[in-house]
Amino acid sequence: MTTTIKDIAKAAGVSVTTVSRALNGYSDVSEKTRKKIMTLAKELNYSPNTLARGLVMNVSKTIGLLVSGLNRESEKDQIIFSILSGINSSASESDYDLVVFNTNSSKQREKTYTQLCRERRVDGVIIQGIKTDDPYLLEVVESDIPCVLIDIPVHSDNVGYVTTDNVAGAKKAVEHLIELGHRNIAMVNGHSKAFVSKKRLEGYKMALEESNIPVKQEWIYDGKFEEHSASVVAKELLMKHPEISAIFCASDLMALGVITTAKELGLRVPEDVSIVGYDDILLASYATPPLTTISQNFYQLGFQAGQLLISMLDGKTDPQVITLGTKLIVRGSTTSKSF
Amino acid sequence: MTTTIKDIAKAAGVSVTTVSRALNGYSDVSEKTRKKIMTLAKELNYSPNTLARGLVMNVSKTIGLLVSGLNRESEKDQIIFSILSGINSSASESDYDLVVFNTNSSKQREKTYTQLCRERRVDGVIIQGIKTDDPYLLEVVESDIPCVLIDIPVHSDNVGYVTTDNVAGAKKAVEHLIELGHRNIAMVNGHSKAFVSKKRLEGYKMALEESNIPVKQEWIYDGKFEEHSASVVAKELLMKHPEISAIFCASDLMALGVITTAKELGLRVPEDVSIVGYDDILLASYATPPLTTISQNFYQLGFQAGQLLISMLDGKTDPQVITLGTKLIVRGSTTSKSF
DNA sequence: ATCTATATCCGAAACGTTTCGGAAAAATAT
């Protein structure tokens, strides 16, 4: 049997009100009875029922996690894991627990994200990895549930977001290639529904234009953020346009796929074609050649998201937008253009 | 305003009882009123309050996750992530949601695992990555909360576990080395508080003994499952005992550390010293040389744990012990002994 | 001694469900 507040009340010879107030540190209970109640609670191995508490207080001290990609496919980049770790860290600093909803299953498709959140009465929700055209995204963002989005730019009364400066990051990557003497620089992007893809494309174009290099639409492909897809489009890219001497990829995973293809085509990386990735996943430094890439701190991304949401919930902050920086990591997959 | 069952009752002109029973598919409500209630529920955008439901039904449809290592340090092996994915998959097939408790923070130390579980009224809990001598482990296992442990061998009335055959796995690894002609085979183990370490040591010894190779205690070190620690002990090991021609490591991460050390000492891998790891983490195939290792399916480990717990909760199964197999993956870090 | 202020305590309602036992209404049998 689990012991309740009533059991303590009976044992202590007081009312449940008094037990409740004693346990919660109110001042209108004498030191003597407080002591008695406290020790009794220990003895009886009492633990409060958060369901009951949540019911009456209308707060659950939980934050919901709407993450896509907590599945087999994304084992290769540890991105989601890092983000989760960050969120977890910030949650554990406060008293919040995390409940993860799964958005991938077909089962859940019947329920909108809003419903999931409301049923569990989460205090707020962090959303990651959901396409910008997801029909349910709009709904939850327009609801009154406090939201923090990761890499999705929506800012309103009760939703903020955290992201990295993707334009500047991509620009840095391409500028690096330009400085190495490259002018025929292609891009393997993610997909058009991703905010980060748009921004990275923007940075790519900006870097080229500032160096007076014309942007060629036919040198820009989408690789769906997948290693294999990138591999496929890279083949077409490299075969159709042998003048290309460098490729900027919107993710490391895709860069790995591109490298594979380049090798298959008999091209040496970086001597024949330089490749720069994006993310700086763990594999980047272990690849052959080690990948030059734009590093972003995913742990920090998650941590900041958690911090922001929690301070919103505590009423300390209004929804904000937080932008983190990136860093160019030069490794072995880029070199100066040979003539 | 969130709509409740009462609002629907009022709007439909029936009692809350009827609404509840209609929504839950009981047969004692006429088709006409059921229809009316259903459409009304849709219109009013009703979603049930699981807190209230949990309170009265005494089930929360959540399973707790007690995982250590959801933090920055373990980004390098994607092990925990894979396990989480597996658990998530199995949970999403049923109607369970996951709530993750954090065991690393100092804050939580005040609360025992049992308390965490009881407060949230989780229906069951999956425990992973906790040392066998953790004081709170015993408590939760002895409580009446249904448990499934990962790689911790406790089997009782309401706790089962899933693991891999570590003895056989380790044996396979060492036998592989023996077949390559090695006889001076050292081991870098994890730590003595880990069940898997004990078992892998057992397999190591068994393989040696079956080939009539004496076990030397001074060739067995603990590397704490950390890359750096393994690196350190390997240095001592290799310098003190230059006759060692092969090292079996209880984890890939440690194997990577050992390789680093070997290289630093001017030893070639695998020509001078063969190294086999354990786990087959993602990095294993990208390392130089690619790591020969024992592969275990962590996703499956998590998935089976979830399945087991859920079928326990549904009363379909008694607590069981599930043992998964392993596979030897031969790559480039092992070769036949040179004479 | 009475009056006022303060320190402690408590009863009861509320949160949103589910469920038991029974009542009312409708359908069927006699």
Added chain:
DNA sequence: ATATTTTTCCGAAACGTTTCGGATATAGAT
């Protein structure tokens, strides 16, 4: 027509908390 069964509905209690408003007791002031 009445009696019986079946269908459909409902009132009230229960789950374990928190909290409002007020009650009682104790202390201090006059």
